Amino acid sequence: MLKEFLFDVCTNHFVSGFEHINGQILKKYFHPYTDSFEKDKLGSYIFKKSGPGNKKIMLAAHIDEIGLMITRILDGGFLSFTTVGGFNPATLVAQEVTIHGRKRVYGVIGIKPPHVTSEEERKKPHKIKDLFIDTGYSKEELEKLVKIGDIATLNRDPISLQGSLISAKAFDDRACVAVMLETAKELNKISHKSNIYFTATAQEETGTRGAKTSSYKINPDIGIVLDVGFGKTPDMPSDSPELGKGPILAYGGRLNPKLTRKFAEVCKKYNYPLQHEAMPAKTGTDTEALQVSREGIPCILLSIPLRYMHTSVETIDLYDVEITGKAIARFINELDNSDLEEILCF
């Protein structure tokens, strides 16, 4: 089910600022496990699973993804573009794209062939301004289909690799939206007293904006922020977190220390694998906004290890998604059976 959800949600786009277009997909998957739905005014999706108690726990995983925005329509049916969120231009070379114009327009971002490219040129990475989308239309035809400001996304059919590894675009942060789905499902089996708000936040990639507005709207007692972390590859330090070894729990100044320890205890108690990471200050996640929402929200941050972040071949282990979803459900259950005030008291 998680894989089906991820493949479905990752072949549709939710570029920052355009999260409203494909919302029905989220609703389809979350409605069976939640009781009510609302949105904040920036486009964050909030699915509430009600409990008998009065505490509010907010889970936050951003639904938005990085994308391209059309800036110029050129002769010969080529398009110039800028980026929405942080792209490495090198990852855009020789990619297929869809421009979400009046209709879906197919395009490719090609480069000069090696035959007419000097050795010197090949050593230099492309900049965004050197790249063009080739649509195969004339300028006049294209002007009827595409407008400046339209969004384009990379085409990538999700791929099943060996074992439970999968690869696609936008697992940052849909992997964690899938974690929330797993938690929602699991909470049908494990009791909970708190009201749980599964929040697919908008505009994280452009500055954690949906987290700010949705947390204001929800006004939760605690926040569980879910994002992706850097999974180990050959070009990273040997002690980096690895795929398939559970979520990465963050420790640092922007996170609540006691709540963080509590999560680690629950994982230990129920034998859920856990990896650990120190994040002294900035986390680059929705925590930045959540922690200082209203009068402050005690937060924990869990990351799903992911390889090749911000490329069209982001790679995760489904096992990590599933285990994290289950561990969070257990954590919620344990919190509901503890004195939350005492945990949060300094």
Added chain:
Amino acid sequence: MFLKELTELSGVSGCEYEVRNYIKDKLALMGCDYYVDKLGNIIAHNKGRKQKTIMVAAHMDEVGLIVSNIDSDGFIKFQAVGGIDPRVLNSKAVYVGDKKIPGIIGSKAIHLMTSDEKEKAMPLDKMYIDIGTSSKAETEKLVSIGDYVSFNSKYVEFGNNLIKAKALDDRTGCSFILELLSMKLDADFYGVFTVMEEVGLRGAETAAYRLEPDLGIVLEGTVCADMPEVDEEDKSTLIGKGAVLSLMDNTTVYDIDLVRSIAKIADDNNIMYQYRKSSAGGNDAGAIHKTKSGAKTAAISVPCRYIHSPVCVASKNDIQSVLELTKLVILENQKGEDHV
């Protein structure tokens, strides 16, 4: 009609099995005589009226990668087969080996790149393929050094009659020869599907030696760089402007009388054509025209944008022009009128 299927087969130089088997099946279905030579070229014979020996050649192989090592964590190192700009490999899906194990070539997260890394293109020796295994032993069960790797890229039609696929260089040529053979023309010619063009015109050399043609016609997908901000002299050809006639490249100075005679056939029959305005690159003509005491050879090509990448682009109109022109050139040359 063959092109979609042909481009979706893997056939990196030296590993043309899938393409060869596909073509053999098609030849058998059309009842065409053929044999496979010692290097793996397919030599098919269309029997008909004959004034001279004509060899029409297209190469089956495509550029790709070959597995060179498997590291301790199971990641796969590779080298390029044929001319590939490493920059087209970043963040791509590939198939590894005969079993077509799905893999990806990733890229370090931009968040982790140093400013120095951002200013340099990732060299080939820093890249690796990830198939999702977690140890060397696990990878070795599925992949061996020497396995070939091809791009995962589907055939797509888009824009104004354009197509995108991998390996348009030179599955366009292979599809032309299959089309020509299926026409059962009353004009004798050998349709030759060569191997290992991308690694030095190997197959064409032995096939030409065997056939000793009076006339060689190479059918190709060729360089086209008619994109914004490319210098005029680098554009080479223009997409949608018809069949490309080569004058000179790195491997051949084409017989000018032959080239002009082909241009005249195009003129007389209102077939759109253009001259190739770059001498970069080369093709099987380089081997064919030097065989034994020499053979006059022409190259008729389809302009292909982004050639040697997973996303080659060509125009169906140009494809039609090349097919039509080649057919007429064959017919004209077997009429007995001396165009050579």
